[in-house]
Amino acid sequence: QSALTQPASVSGSPGQSISISCSGTSSDIGTSYKVVSWYQYHPGKAPKMMIYEGSIRPSGISNRFSGSKSGNTASLTISGLQAEDEADYYCCSYTTNRTWVFGGGTKLTVL
Amino acid sequence: EVQLVQSGAEVKKSGESLKISCKGSGYKFSTYWIGWVRQVPGKGVEWMGVIYPGDSDTRYSPSFQGQVTISADKSISTAYLQLSSLKASDAGMYYCVRRWGDYYFDSWGQGTLVTVSS
Numbered sequence: 016q017s018a019l020t021q022p023a024s025v026s027g028s029p030g031q032s033i034s035i036s037c038s039g040t041s042s043d044i045g046t047s048y049k050v051v052s053w054y055q056y057h058p059g060k061a062p063k064m065m066i067y068e069g070s071i072r073p074s075g076i077s078n079r080f081s082g083s084k085s086g087n088t089a090s091l092t093i094s095g096l097q098a099e100d101e102a103d104y105y106c107c108s109y110t111t112n113r114t115w116v117f118g119g120g121t122k123l124t125v126l
Numbered sequence: 127e128v129q130l131v132q133s134g135a136e137v138k139k140s141g142e143s144l145k146i147s148c149k150g151s152g153y154k155f156s157t158y159w160i161g162w163v164r165q166v167p168g169k170g171v172e173w174m175g176v177i178y179p180g181d182s183d184t185r186y187s188p189s190f191q192g193q194v195t196i197s198a199d200k201s202i203s204t205a206y207l208q209l210s211s212l213k214a215s216d217a218g219m220y221y222c223v224r225r226w227g228d229y230y231f232d233s234w235g236q237g238t239l240v241t242v243s244s
Contacts, residue, residue: 050229052230061233061237062221064232068229105170108229109228109229114173117172119170120170
């Protein structure tokens with residue numbers, strides 16, 4: 016199972032919106048919006064789930080974070096960028112082989 | 127509060143073995159799958175496998191099948207990841223994760239950094 020494809024880096028200024036894409040196949044992302052989740056990595060902290068079921072935010076996650084899916088590609092959008100959003104973001108998908116596959120990760124820089 | 131607490135950083139030599147632990151608290155440990163993932167800078171995150179502590183049902187990523195062993199002791203709410211015959215390519219940050227719902231990982235351990243030297 017190949018890793019999901021994410022851009023290595025994205026950047027934006029405070030207050031702007033950015034999107035991070037995550038490309039997969041018909042065996043993972045393409046199966047259902049339900050199988051996609053997104054995670055935020057801050058160095059030195061335990062990673063945090065930001066989106067599950069493709070577009071749902073867990074309790075406590077800001078509504079500036081949103082998720083979507085089209086075909087075999089999922090996207091994470093962060094609006095109203097804040098300095099604290101600077102982190103690495105990983106997408107993840109359950110697969111038809113009953114395994115999981117993650118993306119290569121995207122480093123978000125807030126300028 | 128759900129917590130997963132992992133054992134500390136390890137420095138090993140090539141060829142040695144390693145066992146990382148992950149202790150769960152704040153929930154009924156035996157009823158949630160526990161997974162292991164590896165993060166390597168520049169390579170992203172790799173899913174390694176999961177175990178259901180209630181009956182030790184285990185699934186492995188094809189990439190790690192035969193290379194690692196996942197186990198659990200529900201009596202002490204602890205899961206384990208064992209790596210044998212370590213290679214330099216085994217170095218990285220290892221996380222245990224709690225599977226939530228069918229497809230997600232809602233809680234993560236703090237990570238265990240593994241360094242392998244020749």
